[in-house]
Amino acid sequence: MRRFLKPIWLGLLSLGVVLATAAQAQGPAASYPDKPIRLIVPFPPGGGTDILARLVASELGARQGWTIVADNKAGAGGTIAISEAVKAAPTGYELVIGQKDNLVIGPWLYKGLPWDPTRDLVAVAHVAYTPVLIATSANSKYQSLEDVIAAARKDPGKISYGSPGNGTSIHLAAELFQKAAGIQLTHVPYKGSNPALMDALAGNIDLLVSSVPSAMGQIKAGKLRALAVTSAARSSSLPEVPTVAQAARLKDFDVSTWYGLFAPAGTPAPVVDKLHAAVNRLLEDVTVRAAIQAQGAEPQAKSAAAFATQLRTEYPQWKGIVEAAGVKLD
Numbered sequence: 001m002r003r004f005l006k007p008i009w010l011g012l013l014s015l016g017v018v019l020a021t022a023a024q025a026q027g028p029a030a031s032y033p034d035k036p037i038r039l040i041v042p043f044p045p046g047g048g049t050d051i052l053a054r055l056v057a058s059e060l061g062a063r064q065g066w067t068i069v070a071d072n073k074a075g076a077g078g079t080i081a082i083s084e085a086v087k088a089a090p091t092g093y094e095l096v097i098g099q100k101d102n103l104v105i106g107p108w109l110y111k112g113l114p115w116d117p118t119r120d121l122v123a124v125a126h127v128a129y130t131p132v133l134i135a136t137s138a139n140s141k142y143q144s145l146e147d148v149i150a151a152a153r154k155d156p157g158k159i160s161y162g163s164p165g166n167g168t169s170i171h172l173a174a175e176l177f178q179k180a181a182g183i184q185l186t187h188v189p190y191k192g193s194n195p196a197l198m199d200a201l202a203g204n205i206d207l208l209v210s211s212v213p214s215a216m217g218q219i220k221a222g223k224l225r226a227l228a229v230t231s232a233a234r235s236s237s238l239p240e241v242p243t244v245a246q247a248a249r250l251k252d253f254d255v256s257t258w259y260g261l262f263a264p265a266g267t268p269a270p271v272v273d274k275l276h277a278a279v280n281r282l283l284e285d286v287t288v289r290a291a292i293q294a295q296g297a298e299p300q301a302k303s304a305a306a307f308a309t310q311l312r313t314e315y316p317q318w319k320g321i322v323e324a325a326g327v328k329l330d
Helices: 002-031 048-064 076-087 100-109 145-154 169-181 193-202 212-220 269-284 286-294 304-325
Strands: 037-041 068-072 094-099 121-137 160-163 186-189 207-211 224-229 256-264
Touching (some): 002 269, 037 048, 037 076, 048 068, 048 094, 048 207, 048 212, 076 121, 121 269, 160 193, 169 186
16 A cells, blocks of 8 residues: 555655745735835926826726836936836836836936846836927917928027937937938927926927927917927827928938836846736726827837837947937037
8 A cells, every 4th residue: 555655645745846836936926016016207297208107007006906106216318217227126116117218318328327228127018109299389480390490490509499308219309300301409408398398388498399298288278389290100199290201391200209117137027927917908998098198199018028129129229320310418
């Protein structure tokens, strides 16, 4: 009898080891999250990144029963927030909403950053993309982008434009537009979109170059006049607004930015997978998609692998774009 019991006992022991190993592997995700998650936002309250971050945090919290706290850490084109996220403990309780500005452009403008986005962060989930908007106050004398170009050619450097900061994709979009149109504008950098928006409404700057979400509320209120978007196609949120290519007859002009959720490298894969699945489910919801589009962004889910590949591809590409544009920080 004992000869038969020994194989059974060994089999049960092996099964126990397998189950324990599986439980250990799933452990981080099974209990995650059991405390509040901090979502670092690289720009001040009121800007496009902040709006999307708080929307995602609120909806994930409501649908998953999680507590997600948005924490604004502005400065240096968003790279201060990324630096903080990179140094955070890789537990899944400290995340950052990053975008093209601070992840694939910033490192080529802010020399000596101690991180590489492809090495020191994990791409958790792509959230949305948006074109850059060129706008002016509703009281402005500029009725169209053609008016701006004509005036800028007559008086180079006289027309000013505000951006959310040096080295952002929005700043670079404006620089690329100037080069393509053969004009010279005067750049006024701000620490985020909202301060630039306020000065544009007050008439302290001639133009606002911004993400669509940051400006959408004032466009709807009739206080801001949208002149053009920088994407290849018109924005679904502003279908009446022409593209730069259409408004300025600049063929193939196309600049847009994207937003996504990232975690420090080393964050357990089961936790990353759980976050990725939750965000992608969120982006399938009609109400959430409509809320994102209402802010001027285009919701877009991707696989984690596709998002990581996009980051690895764009990162070296933008080094050449920055150098070709000749953009230098003030």
